[in-house]
Amino acid sequence: MDVAIIGAAMTDFGEREGWILELLSEAGRACLDDAGVAGDAVDHLVVSNMASGEFEGQTGTMNALASDLGVLPAYAERVDQTSASGGAGLQTAVRAVASGTSEMALLVGGEKMTHRKTAESADIVASVTHPFEYAHGVTLPSFAGLVARLYLSETAATCESLAAVAVKNHRHACSNPHAQFHKPITRSDVLESPLVADPLRLYDYCPVTDGSAALLCCPVSTAREYTDEFVRVTGIGGATDTHLVQHRPNPMQLRAVEESGQTALSMADCRPADIDVAELHDMATVLEPLQLEALGFAEQGDGWKHAIGEAIPSGPLSVNTSGGLKARGHPLGATGVAQAVEVYRQLLGEAGDRQVEADRGLTCNIGGFGNCVTTAVFEGGA
Template sequence: MTGRESDRVAVIGASMTQFGQREEWILELLSEAGLDCLEDAGVEADEVEHLYVSNMTSGEFEGMTGVMNALAHDIGAIPAYTQRVDQTSSSGGAGIYAAWQSIQSGASEMTLLVGGEKMTHRTTGEATDIIASIAHPVEYKTGVTLPSFAGMTARHYLERFDAPRESLAKVASKNHKNGVDNPHAQFQKEVDVETILESPIVADPLRLYDFCPITDGSAAMLFCPESVAQEYTDEYAIVAGVDGATDTHVVHEREDPTVMGGVVESGKGAYEMSGYGPEDVDVAELHDMFTILEFLQMEGLGFAEQGEAWELVEDGYTERDGELPVNTSGGLKSKGHPLGASGVAQGVEIYEQLVGEAGDRQVEADVGLCCNVGGFGNCVITTIMEAAR
């Protein structure tokens, strides 16, 4: 125990592998990101006291469990305490929360978080079926999947708020444009609105380009007390606020399908802890597994009134040179979505923006937010970070 509970929690290093179709298996991907993160921070593996691995499906996709212990062995982090964090597709955000808790409690002075997934070796049908197991068994057995939820919600949103179909396409186009400047993104190419609107229908009104891809990849972040961070670097970020929340598992039980209760509640908690509000956030990473989710998170987090997020997108408010750049990394849509890694990769992007290491994606930012969604809002983690002052 460190006894440094009064210290703020700092992030002093981060890394992300190439996302996409990779030949490496899960342990190799996790090791790549973990070692790169330690090198970025100038920390040796044997200094790590806690090691968390955000991972949802290594057992289902690869038949491998115990990835956290194997990773500690492979990167030389023995005898660190290890733990696997599984919160479906918000496992990465849950890992950030767990890492923050380990430092804030005084249980660890150096905590490494690595998130990763290996998915592309399975067929699209197999992968979709594994991911669909997130749904409630009653819904799952009737053939309801996350894409179908997204399609129904998008149709309801567009009709209820008189939003043009093109507004969703502009979300995808924006995020693909941002992904061009992310050297680790799965798709580094622009896609225009017309191409998106003419792509094959997946779940009406959503088309192929409204959905994120199946992805392999890993990302990592290194946490420590601020007093320890100052021994290593002058350039670090602070976890100012973090909170998690759940919503109904059965989606049709929600009072309003366009309100993601987990987003609202986790956002409230993160804002309260940090002392910031939506107006203070300079850059945001939102979980755009489907384009409609970007609208719902913008509204749930207070960046827009209900039913008005589409207007901000139409006005260029969320562009990289707009008032609130959203998904400068390319988002899940362009960067890719390796389940357990996605929330960690969001944190990596915010960290890099705050310390000025985002390269061609760089925006002016002192405060950043990331929101990682599990399932169709069944569980959500919102994290707010600030640049060290």
Template sequence: MLDLLAEAGVECLEDAGADAMDIEHLYVSNMASGEFEGMTGVMNALAHDLGAMTAYTQRVDQTSSSGGADIYAAWQSIASGASEITLLVGGEKTTHQSTADTTDVIASIAHPVEYKTGVTLPSFAGLTARHYLERFDAPRESLAKVGVKKHKNGVDNPNAQFQKKVNLETVLESPIVADPLRLYDLCPITDGSAALLFCPESVAQEYTDEYAVIAGVNGATDTHVVHEREDPTVMGGVVESGKGAYEMSGYGPEDIDVAELHNMFTILEFLQMKGLGFAKQGEAWELVEEGYMERDGELPINTSGGLKSKGHPLGASGVAQGVEIYEHLVGEAGPRQVESDVGLCCNVGGFGNCVITTIMEAAR
């Protein structure tokens, strides 16, 4: 865990041309280092390993949206004037545990009443996917095409866990996990880390002419008990966090050039597209059929490969979304590059229990 955090932190500082001793605030987004590795206090240990011992440290845990929540916290540290240099590092180490043990830790995100009945997040996703397909008369292939797209994008991401294409037949014939969802509809268990450096724009200009600005960021919470939601296909946390981020930034859905959505299950891409205003209710699957979200489409979504191909290292995922959008805005996304001035990332905790939406724009 610490090795992962330190590697991302060092690379981020080197990329920015900053020194560890310049860090005033150090934030670590992590969901479960205690459960997975029996280690707490990771933020203090990281400060030691980076050589940033004078910095104020804080660990942010908001389950699988920890990374997005930490972007919000790091932005607040700068916006409030409390810090001029804030380093955010997100990470998770899980693959050394068995699949059953890792699934159990992740399932603890659910409400205790749900958890004790054996409910896991894939089961929520399967139930929701079945409801969506039947309610909106969507073909099963539309979900499979989301998986195919993510693997195609992951090929060009050197940091993706899976860098190979899959075809529609492979997805549709993979083992069933939570009907109708199959293996290629779900994200893998992942180790990983990512980092971002935050500072006032005036300070950024001392380092470089190419940087990205947080134009809007907002968080929201939905019902913790999933079956209490009025409509299971509407993620209230996505709707409300997106609304707040749009209002703060002055942008709307039509202004977004590239987006990273939290699609640990293929069905979540459809639900977030609706919640963020990219699609009307029940029509996201039609946009998939039209190629709307492809890299060369109207709105490229998950050019990184998304959580299915890039991987889902829990506490790092929201930070990695921010890194992907940043790279597009400064023109450093390599073969994944999309011409863009404004990007959005949406990081989801649990099954929409808590959500952070961030809008970033290129420096002007």
């Protein structure tokens, strides 16, 4: 696949002033500056956003952003795939370039959430669940608790094992200047935080976040006109699982993650063992080991061992060096884009104090609790 990323940017994540359009513009401009590309070179603008209408009463963000960034008359579209909107936007931009319909596709993802009360934000996010299950109290946090309870009963994992995921990701976020949290935590902090959905506690979940992130995609031949250093998207895949969770044979098996991962890895002609750095969707701590297992990095039931430092079959692997959703933050439409921004920085050796040795990277962005998923594989080097 002949697609390169030549620019990337993200805003600070956390509680931000202003509105969604301001955040999107901030990331979009920084991305164009990073690539050294003028706005009028962009022919396709993709905006990943789940709920600007629900959170702010603001729609048509893609049209307004095109004007703000000076990319007219580029075709502009908005992509909504719930909390996987960023990954879906990446797939849209990559496909546009790979198909030859776009020479320069700018992807900007973002969400403004913190100005609403926590209960209001939670209810907006809960709209991704099936109405039947929602009526019976199923929200994403509650379902995460149910799956975590099952995982702990079916494997050798413990609450301490899941707490280690949060500790690791907070440690990584301390080196990410754009992350929402820059404070390390201990397992005791996690285990003593308020209970949310047994056995998961407050520090097992990601925060409510404002923020935006952006990427600039083009053909590899075009990339070489701008820079000698870029990242190639070598594989990308998407998949969908049942909307009703009760229809899944095994709630611990994230089938859409499996399918999208197999597609992306096959397209990139590589195996899980070839991946050096991965950004996974840790909305709740239990999701990180479940993804490691579904993507083939660990055996079923053993994904939790990575966070506590035990070896997994795929060999050396750095997971969520950005801090993940847990500590970097989770502004819904921005998350999948921010994951790719982190992998881009790692592969170019631009990740600062959190830099790891990496030639290949992977991102996995999940909508709901595995309802819809996009997985992508990246390689460094021109």
